[in-house]
Amino acid sequence: xxxxxxxxxxxxxxxxxxxxxxxxxxxxxxxxxxxxxxxxxxxxxxxxxxxxxxxxxxxxxxxxxxxxxxxxxxxxxxxxxxxxxxxxxxxxxxxxxxxxxxxxxxxxxxxxxxxxxxxxxxxxxxxxxxxxxxxxxxxxxxxxxxxxxxxxxxxxxxxxxxxxxxxxxxxxxxxxxxxxxx
Amino acid sequence: xxxxxxxxxxxxxxxxxxxxxxxxxxxxxxxxxxxxxxxxxxxxxxxxxxxxxxxxxxxxxxxxxxxxxxxxxxxxxxxxxxxxxxxxxxxxxxxxxxxxxxxxxxxxxxxxxxxxxxxxxxxxxxxxxxxxxxxxxxxxxxxxxxxxxxxxxxxxxxxxxxxxxxxxxxxxxxxxxxxxxxxxxxxxxxxxxxxxxxxxxxxxxxxxxxxxxxxxxxxxxxxxxxxxxxxxxxxxxxxxxxxxxxxxxxxxxxxxxxxxxxxxxxxxxxxxxxxxxxxxxxxxxxxxx
Numbered sequence: 098x099x100x101x102x103x104x105x106x107x108x109x110x111x112x113x114x115x116x117x118x119x120x121x122x123x124x125x126x127x128x129x130x131x132x133x134x135x136x137x138x139x140x141x142x143x144x145x146x147x148x149x150x151x152x153x154x155x156x157x158x159x160x161x162x163x164x165x166x167x168x169x170x171x172x173x174x175x176x177x178x179x180x181x182x183x184x185x186x187x188x189x190x191x192x193x194x195x196x197x198x199x200x201x202x203x204x205x206x207x208x209x210x211x212x213x214x215x216x217x218x219x220x221x222x223x224x225x226x227x228x229x230x231x232x233x234x235x236x237x238x239x240x241x242x243x244x245x246x247x248x249x250x251x252x253x254x255x256x257x258x259x260x261x262x263x264x265x266x267x268x269x270x271x272x273x274x275x276x277x278x279x
Numbered sequence: 280x281x282x283x284x285x286x287x288x289x290x291x292x293x294x295x296x297x298x299x300x301x302x303x304x305x306x307x308x309x310x311x312x313x314x315x316x317x318x319x320x321x322x323x324x325x326x327x328x329x330x331x332x333x334x335x336x337x338x339x340x341x342x343x344x345x346x347x348x349x350x351x352x353x354x355x356x357x358x359x360x361x362x363x364x365x366x367x368x369x370x371x372x373x374x375x376x377x378x379x380x381x382x383x384x385x386x387x388x389x390x391x392x393x394x395x396x397x398x399x400x401x402x403x404x405x406x407x408x409x410x411x412x413x414x415x416x417x418x419x420x421x422x423x424x425x426x427x428x429x430x431x432x433x434x435x436x437x438x439x440x441x442x443x444x445x446x447x448x449x450x451x452x453x454x455x456x457x458x459x460x461x462x463x464x465x466x467x468x469x470x471x472x473x474x475x476x477x478x479x480x481x482x483x484x485x486x487x488x489x490x491x492x493x494x495x496x497x498x499x500x501x502x503x504x505x506x507x508x509x510x511x512x513x514x515x516x517x518x519x520x521x522x523x524x525x526x527x528x529x530x531x532x533x534x535x536x537x538x539x540x541x542x543x544x545x546x547x548x549x550x551x552x553x554x555x556x557x558x559x560x561x562x563x564x565x566x567x568x
Binding site for chain 1: 360361362363364365366368446447
């Protein structure tokens, strides 16, 4: 028996709505969990380059005399989801330790490679490698998602960080990072 | 007919035999594309730098038998970061608290990574010509592991220091392999002018992929065969400074910072052999200030 056209339309509408809902849930799931009150920075995309402006985060860090915990994640990166899930799962325990920090959530994609990713601070916009050189970070050779930087309010790195987050995905190790244990 | 006694193997062959014995101790493959992997959450993080590991207990027996090893005696120090920028390139520094004199000197240094599949990263055979047995290099560290240095003195004493190093990765591209024509280029640099009669610092780099054999080619989905620098012999003005027996636990483009004592202007020379028996040479004329 043929389905009436209106039923077809209704079913299609339901599927589209469900898909949209799933997409929204997935999109919401990506990024630092809200419990950490992250300052989300979306890139300005033009001519194949994605530029993240750290200016507002720096200004706020100086105003509030807080450190910056800058997290670079990609929407399509499984390691990023894993770290974010770790943060989500342990939020009760970790959030109090993040209070001296402003968590900055730079939202990128894996397609944004080192030569396409730019960081802006004030008048200066540098690609990933040049930015790393400018702050004396050893992670110049390749861009790894996710990445974390720790800065003081003057954008001075507080500690050399590893590529990736795999070495601080336990509460104890996350606290090592927040306490700048080297 | 007289039965001939077995001839002793040269040092490098002995080390190679030792390495064959040691290979296979590691349980996991070396980080082939190190930055494309990540440590499993929950790995031991409260391990002390001076702790032993089951792998070390095995290695110790195979390398040194029942000889006593003084840990933390201060004769040798290993400096390594708790977390390096990249697991494929962990900077390590060996500092010897002993001047190299003919009466007593560091005769051999063993550099080990407990959890790597081939844990013995390097064995350095030294002479007093090195002046000061301090070395720096970069290691591949596959997973959370102790890195150790065992210093063997000319009087037979063994001293050890160790550091616990945490590594993992994330999502990224594999190393660049666009310049195969450069493989084997052997480059010396002096960070500062050499000083007559005093330990002077030199940097040696061999451009080489130092492939582990565990790395998957993402295009062919085949493993890239192991291909690494096996030995380096460094001399100054015709006199041996040190010989290094190496493995793929040394990072891509193996580099060494070392000391030597120039007594007159001369030539620093490195003879390099890789696992395909390719031979490379690097030289530098040294003017002494």
